[in-house]
Amino acid sequence: MIQPQTYLNVxxxxxxxxxxxxxxxxxxxxxxxxxxDVIVDVIKEVIPNTPLERSEVIRAVIVRTCKELxxxxxxxxxxxxxAAVVIDxxxxxxxxxxxxxxxxxxxxxxxxxxxxxAPEVL
Numbered sequence: 572m573i574q575p576q577t578y579l580n581v582x583x584x585x586x587x588x589x590x591x592x593x594x595x596x597x598x599x600x601x602x603x604x605x606x607x608d609v610i611v612d613v614i615k616e617v618i619p620n621t622p623l624e625r626s627e628v629i630r631a632v633i634v635r636t637c638k639e640l641x642x643x644x645x646x647x648x649x650x651x652x653x654a655a656v657v658i659d660x661x662x663x664x665x666x667x668x669x670x671x672x673x674x675x676x677x678x679x680x681x682x683x684x685x686x687x688x689a690p691e692v693l
Contacts, residue, residue: 582654583666586621631655
């Protein structure tokens with residue numbers, strides 16, 4: 572569960588390293604975001620010589636959370652970190668690579684480009 576002020580790792584090569592959630596896209600009074608939700612973030616750490624800058628406001632989709640994800644068949648998936656992929660206004664990733672495992676639920680939420688870039692889909 573991601574809420575405002577939560578720090579996230581970046582799971583792509585867009586240039587950002589750490590993000591902080593400042594808003595959850597959706598209903599106006601939504602408190603928590605889960606895997607597959609789009610959030611508004613501010614960049615806290617960035618790799619030098621990249622197009623993204625520190626304190627830039629961007630959008631990202633959550634791909635991993637420490638809070639477990641329960642599936643219909645009873646399996647539970649839990650990750651070691653909270654991570655997101657930086658996206659543009661159309662929902663396409665800004666980076667060209669995605670690092671780490673991501674859940675297959677992202678493909679059902681029209682993030683098929685992120686699923687195709689990922690090395691492992693759980």
